[in-house]
Amino acid sequence: MSFFLPLAHALVARKDLPVPAWLFAWGASLVLIVSFFALSAGWRKPRFEDEKWRPLDERFSRALLGYPVQVLCGLIGIFLLGFSIYAGLHGTEAPDRNFALTFIFVTAWLGFPFFSVIFGDIFRPFNPWRAVGRAVGGAFGLVAGQGSAHLRYPERLGRWPAAIGLLSVVWLEVIYGTSGGVAVGLSPHACAVAALVYSAYTLVMMGLFGVEKWCETGEIFSVYFGMFSQLGGFGVRDGRLGRRLPLAASTHWATVPGSAAVVIASIASTSFDGAQEGALKDAIIQTFEWLSETGLSLTASLRLADTIFMAICFVGVGLVYLIGVRGMSTVRGAPPVKELRRGFAHTLIPIAFAYLVAHYFSLFVFQEQAQFGYLLSDPLGTATTDLFGTANNGIDFKVLSANAIWYVQVGALVIGHVVGLTLAHDRAITYWGNYRQAARSQYWMLAVMVAFTCFGLYLLSVANA
Amino acid sequence: MNSNTTRVVAGIAVVAVAVVLFAVLRDDGKSDNEKVEEQTKTEHTGANGAPATTTIVVDKEGKPVGGIAQLTYNEGEQVRFKVESGVSDEVHMHGYDIGKDVKAGGSVTFDFPATLEGVFEAELEDRKEQILELTVNP
Numbered sequence: 035m036s037f038f039l040p041l042a043h044a045l046v047a048r049k050d051l052p053v054p055a056w057l058f059a060w061g062a063s064l065v066l067i068v069s070f071f072a073l074s075a076g077w078r079k080p081r082f083e084d085e086k087w088r089p090l091d092e093r094f095s096r097a098l099l100g101y102p103v104q105v106l107c108g109l110i111g112i113f114l115l116g117f118s119i120y121a122g123l124h125g126t127e128a129p130d131r132n133f134a135l136t137f138i139f140v141t142a143w144l145g146f147p148f149f150s151v152i153f154g155d156i157f158r159p160f161n162p163w164r165a166v167g168r169a170v171g172g173a174f175g176l177v178a179g180q181g182s183a184h185l186r187y188p189e190r191l192g193r194w195p196a197a198i199g200l201l202s203v204v205w206l207e208v209i210y211g212t213s214g215g216v217a218v219g220l221s222p223h224a225c226a227v228a229a230l231v232y233s234a235y236t237l238v239m240m241g242l243f244g245v246e247k248w249c250e251t252g253e254i255f256s257v258y259f260g261m262f263s264q265l266g267g268f269g270v271r272d273g274r275l276g277r278r279l280p281l282a283a284s285t286h287w288a289t290v291p292g293s294a295a296v297v298i299a300s301i302a303s304t305s306f307d308g309a310q311e312g313a314l315k316d317a318i319i320q321t322f323e324w325l326s327e328t329g330l331s332l333t334a335s336l337r338l339a340d341t342i343f344m345a346i347c348f349v350g351v352g353l354v355y356l357i358g359v360r361g362m363s364t365v366r367g368a369p370p371v372k373e374l375r376r377g378f379a380h381t382l383i384p385i386a387f388a389y390l391v392a393h394y395f396s397l398f399v400f401q402e403q404a405q406f407g408y409l410l411s412d413p414l415g416t417a418t419t420d421l422f423g424t425a426n427n428g429i430d431f432k433v434l435s436a437n438a439i440w441y442v443q444v445g446a447l448v449i450g451h452v453v454g455l456t457l458a459h460d461r462a463i464t465y466w467g468n469y470r471q472a473a474r475s476q477y478w479m480l481a482v483m484v485a486f487t488c489f490g491l492y493l494l495s496v497a498n499a
Numbered sequence: 500m501n502s503n504t505t506r507v508v509a510g511i512a513v514v515a516v517a518v519v520l521f522a523v524l525r526d527d528g529k530s531d532n533e534k535v536e537e538q539t540k541t542e543h544t545g546a547n548g549a550p551a552t553t554t555i556v557v558d559k560e561g562k563p564v565g566g567i568a569q570l571t572y573n574e575g576e577q578v579r580f581k582v583e584s585g586v587s588d589e590v591h592m593h594g595y596d597i598g599k600d601v602k603a604g605g606s607v608t609f610d611f612p613a614t615l616e617g618v619f620e621a622e623l624e625d626r627k628e629q630i631l632e633l634t635v636n637p
Contacts, residue, residue: 047593049618051636218627431594436616436637 045130045140045219047429050396051436052312053443053494061444061491065451069480072455076473080464082285082457085278087271095275108165114142115162115229121413122226130404131415132222138229139207139220140401144394146259151387154266154283157259158249163236164256167245170237184244192251192291197299199254201348204303208310209340212333217340251290261287261296262387264380265453281457284380294379298355300386301486302348305493308393312496314343354485355382361478362462367471377465378479381458385486388450392443392494396434403429443494451487455480552579552608555630559585559603561623563630571634572613578633581608588626592633594619 053061089095097103114137122134129135146157158164174182206228211220232254240248249256264284268277287293310318318339325335359374368374407427411420419425458479459472466472556564572578582590583606590607591598594615599607609621613635621631 047596047619048615051617051634428596431615431617 045135045401046397047130048400048431049311050439050443050494052496053440053491055495057440057444058491058495061448062488064448065484065487065491068448068452069455069484072452072459072476072480076459076463076469076476078463078469080460082279082282082460083464085269085282087269087276087278089271089274089276090268092274098275099270099273104159107159108162108169111160111162111165114160115233117413119226119229122222122229124414125222126415127221127223128415129219129222131408131412133409133413133415134222134225134229135220136401136405136409138225140398141405142255143203143207144390144398145402146255147262147387147390148398150259150263151265152267153263154268154278155260155263155270157255157263161249161253161256163233163240163253164245164249166237167240167248170241171245182241182244184247185242187243187247187251190291192293193257193296194292195252196254196257197292197295199252200258200296200299201303201344203254204307205341205344208307209337209344212336217336251292257296258300261293261300261383265383265387281384281453284383284457285461287383288376288379291376294355294375294382295352297379297382297386298352299348301382301389302351303344304386304389304393305351305489306344306347308389308493309347310340310343313493318343351486354482355379358478358482361481362475365466365471365475365478367466367468368475369465374465377461378458381454381461381479381483382486384450384453384457385483385490388446388487389490391446391450392490395442395446396439399434400429400431403427403433444491447487447490447494451483454483454486458483552581554581554583557582557584557586557623557630561586561588561626561628563628567629568631569634570631571636573636574613574616576613577610578613578635579608579610580631581606582630584623586623586626589624590621590630591624592619592621592631594633598624 118134118137121132121137125132125134150156171182206225207220208217210224211218236248236253239252242248243252250260251257264287265281266283267280268275269283270276288297306314309315321342322335322339325338326332330338355378356375359371359378362368362374362378363371369377407424407429409415411422411425411427413419413421417425455476459476462472462475462479463469466475553568553570555568558564568580570578570580582601584590584601585603587601587603589598589600590609592609592611594617595611597609597611599609601607616635616637619633619635620629621633622629
């Protein structure tokens, strides 16, 4: 008896073709060349430790950060979350026809990272839970005449709740939706229920530890999107909007414990999603068959097999990073391992972003046509509404040729690699004032980055094979 | 200064070697592609040169016999396949968005040009059962 694992994302009617061998070779060679150059042509003074933040025009800043805009953005966020939950509960069960899945897992889940790396933290004003939390906190203050008291957040936990949360979101998206041993994708109803549960959990946590504290450490979406926003060129300082040196803000991001786990979880979950239908497919099927033979139900077997391999991805990506850190600690004049582990975590953010672009860029371009086409006019998928006259619009798969997708995928990985190396080199110069020692330590990070980038290329070249 | 020059020279040497490697590997890639083309051409033409039609048989449980069928074409070629179904359902070719109803014991034929690149699935729409994976290479 054989089993089939069809499309895990029930959203997509189309999958990317694997990157051809010659492009794989081009990409990998380019990565090696770039790396050699990085070793030989490094700068000797850190350039990214200072954000070089410069305020934007004050009126502009005040208008954008003022209360009316904050309230408006908060309301938009709450409305979109509420509407997604409503559509999930009351709309069609066809995943691709329901507003909820595309909005949550494509428009928001991919859209915020894509735009945050340019503009900075744009999720913060739209965060529906933060908006509710602040409104409740403000109302409490008015009534009680004092601010609300919070428990002290255990600092040791740091961003671990968000790291585990991030894995859970991806688990829900790509693993949970199975039926009788076949991956069918998450149903809109399950997605809406999950959003309700998560909302309740988040509001309780915000009540316990404070809205901003929880957004910084535990609220999955704030931490995850916030991580990518560190690469962006705009930021708020002392209530004022300003421009900053792109990438520079990331150098201070990983000071909170568990930050490395967040970026590793991001790389690992994207890897798993990319590998489950290609590189890991056979291994997953074997484990699945073995588990189902032990008497487990088909659904449980498939979920468990997937979960095991997702965990392996997390541990594997983490190990590669930790080996790099260990290696660096052997270079004379190295700071303690703990410091190194934290100190280089941000250098993986560009890699995590490159993985996202490589794996989801085409999905985003195609599915957003649905989002702003038929899903906008017929959000419940019941074919009874046509709000904007676009209910019958389809997805034009011709907007991206296979070649264009391949070049974007390989280009993203190579650029992510270069940016990662840049940040790592910069950090090494900060730790080892001596250029020679810094360069020596970077052989290790170079190996880590080459491993991730080539692994990413490999995943693309065997996708759906 | 001196060691810097050495590094730059070394860097250029690496580039030169890599460019040669590219050329070699790229050529290989092309011949690979050609091989694939030949294969697909033979796959889709019958013994006397007439276009062959793949038949996908769906059993009475609504499952494809022999697993999900795999068809590979190059862009511009004509996609042809026939579905003989043991159940009543709609056969839906995703991406191309072509749906055809089939009755239990009946069959439907698909015949359309491969205009979209990528990997697409055809499924029994009501059962959400995938029966075909269609790959269209550029």
